[in-house]
Amino acid sequence: MSDSYSEAAAAGPEHGGSVSHVVPMKVLIGVWAALLVLTILTVAAIKVDLGSLNLWIAMAIATLKASLVVLYFMHMRYDRPFNAIVFVTALLFVMLFVSIAMLDSKAYEPELVPGYAPGMPK
Amino acid sequence: MSAEHHDTHLAHHFDTPIQQLESGKLGMWIFLSTEILLFGGLFCAYAVYRSNHPEIFVYAHRFLDTRLGAINTVILIGSSFTMAWAVRCAQLGKQKALVVLLGVTILCACGFLGIKAVEYEHKWKDGLLWGKRYKAQTEHGAHAPAAKAKGLLPPAAKVNPEVKSLIPLPAEAPHGLAAPGHAARAEHAAMEAPKNVQTFFSIYFLMTGLHGIHVIAGMVVLSWMLLRAIRGEFGPAYYTPVDLAGLYWHVVDLIWIYLFPLLYLIH
Numbered sequence: 001m002s003d004s005y006s007e008a009a010a011a012g013p014e015h016g017g018s019v020s021h022v023v024p025m026k027v028l029i030g031v032w033a034a035l036l037v038l039t040i041l042t043v044a045a046i047k048v049d050l051g052s053l054n055l056w057i058a059m060a061i062a063t064l065k066a067s068l069v070v071l072y073f074m075h076m077r078y079d080r081p082f083n084a085i086v087f088v089t090a091l092l093f094v095m096l097f098v099s100i101a102m103l104d105s106k107a108y109e110p111e112l113v114p115g116y117a118p119g120m121p122k
Numbered sequence: 123m124s125a126e127h128h129d130t131h132l133a134h135h136f137d138t139p140i141q142q143l144e145s146g147k148l149g150m151w152i153f154l155s156t157e158i159l160l161f162g163g164l165f166c167a168y169a170v171y172r173s174n175h176p177e178i179f180v181y182a183h184r185f186l187d188t189r190l191g192a193i194n195t196v197i198l199i200g201s202s203f204t205m206a207w208a209v210r211c212a213q214l215g216k217q218k219a220l221v222v223l224l225g226v227t228i229l230c231a232c233g234f235l236g237i238k239a240v241e242y243e244h245k246w247k248d249g250l251l252w253g254k255r256y257k258a259q260t261e262h263g264a265h266a267p268a269a270k271a272k273g274l275l276p277p278a279a280k281v282n283p284e285v286k287s288l289i290p291l292p293a294e295a296p297h298g299l300a301a302p303g304h305a306a307r308a309e310h311a312a313m314e315a316p317k318n319v320q321t322f323f324s325i326y327f328l329m330t331g332l333h334g335i336h337v338i339a340g341m342v343v344l345s346w347m348l349l350r351a352i353r354g355e356f357g358p359a360y361y362t363p364v365d366l367a368g369l370y371w372h373v374v375d376l377i378w379i380y381l382f383p384l385l386y387l388i389h
Binding site: 032036042050 | 195196
């Protein structure tokens with residue numbers, strides 16, 4: 001009934017049937033275990049006082065976890081690159097949005113009035 | 123593909139099932155990108171408020187239960203794993219396993235929401251809410267187990283619930299304009315509980331609330347998939363809906379992966 005379809009499923013990306021790659025069970029379990037380890041790591045890392053570095057470490061671990069989910073659970077590694085382009089573009093725009101907003105709010109004196117709003121002229 | 127090979131699931135405007143699956147996937151990725159942009163606005167609000175008022179975040183995050191947050195993270199990661207496994211079973215035509223794994227994924231979602239409900243209830247009881255509804259209890263500090271366990275004082279009368287005006291108190295006016303006595307008192311109060319703690323809870327409820335709505339939406343979609351899987355609609359020839367529902371569910375997990383450290387693990 002759908003021979004070419006099943007063939008494509010069996011063939012995987014290296015044979016041009018890029019659509020329906022079956023992720024091996026070993027990979028799925030490995031990614032799951034890695035995600036659990038990284039969760040424990042992120043909880044443990046926050047207990048060590050590293051100043052402002054703590055936030056960046058937490059974000060780096062979260063990004064590593066997110067990458068694992070996207071690449072393996074969401075099949076992006078085996079998918080057509082165009083889907084990745086769409087998704088990564090959205091991520092880049094969020095980063096652009098947040099960075100420019102942060103630049104703007106850093107352009108003012110935040111502690112002009114202690115604990116109150118920024119942006120009041122001196 | 124010739125006419126005699128025509129798949130019953132293949133819509134007439136597609137040439138091959140592969141083309142159909144690819145189109146569906148591309149559409150899903152575009153939708154997921156808009157989801158990322160939707161949450162992006164909230165992440166931006168978080169970043170701006172936290173950079174301007176780090177003390178509010180450091181103070182207020184201690185009212186969240188890190189243990190419950192971590193358990194929810196593990197539950198959601200587990201559900202992502204069972205979801206990815208379910209897609210694999212659909213691809214390989216393992217009918218029974220597909221049904222079981224979809225069921226487990228939905229149960230994980232229920233567990234996540236159950237724990238979230240417990241957390242919300244604590245905050246509701248303690249008046250740890252958004253904006254003007256923030257009325258932290260002073261006398262009933264016993265209601266805040268997370269804070270109490272960490273030896274934290276309940277957010278006492280420093281935040282005056284009676285003050286409805288958005289105009290700041292005299293003590294908050296630029297130096298020189300405030301009455302000297304007020305300034306000293308305000309400074310003393312700021313050491314224990316910073317002003318505008320409600321900002322944190324507004325952001326907390328917005329972010330976790332929007333995420334919770336996505337979890338509920340995911341449960342609806344997954345229940346629909348479960349129903350269709352029980353009817354035996356999916357197999358190697360046709361599993362697109364399971365695959366797309368899976369992609370959505372992973373994004374729900376993805377967002378929580380960032381929410382957990384940002385809200386529960388503040389140093």
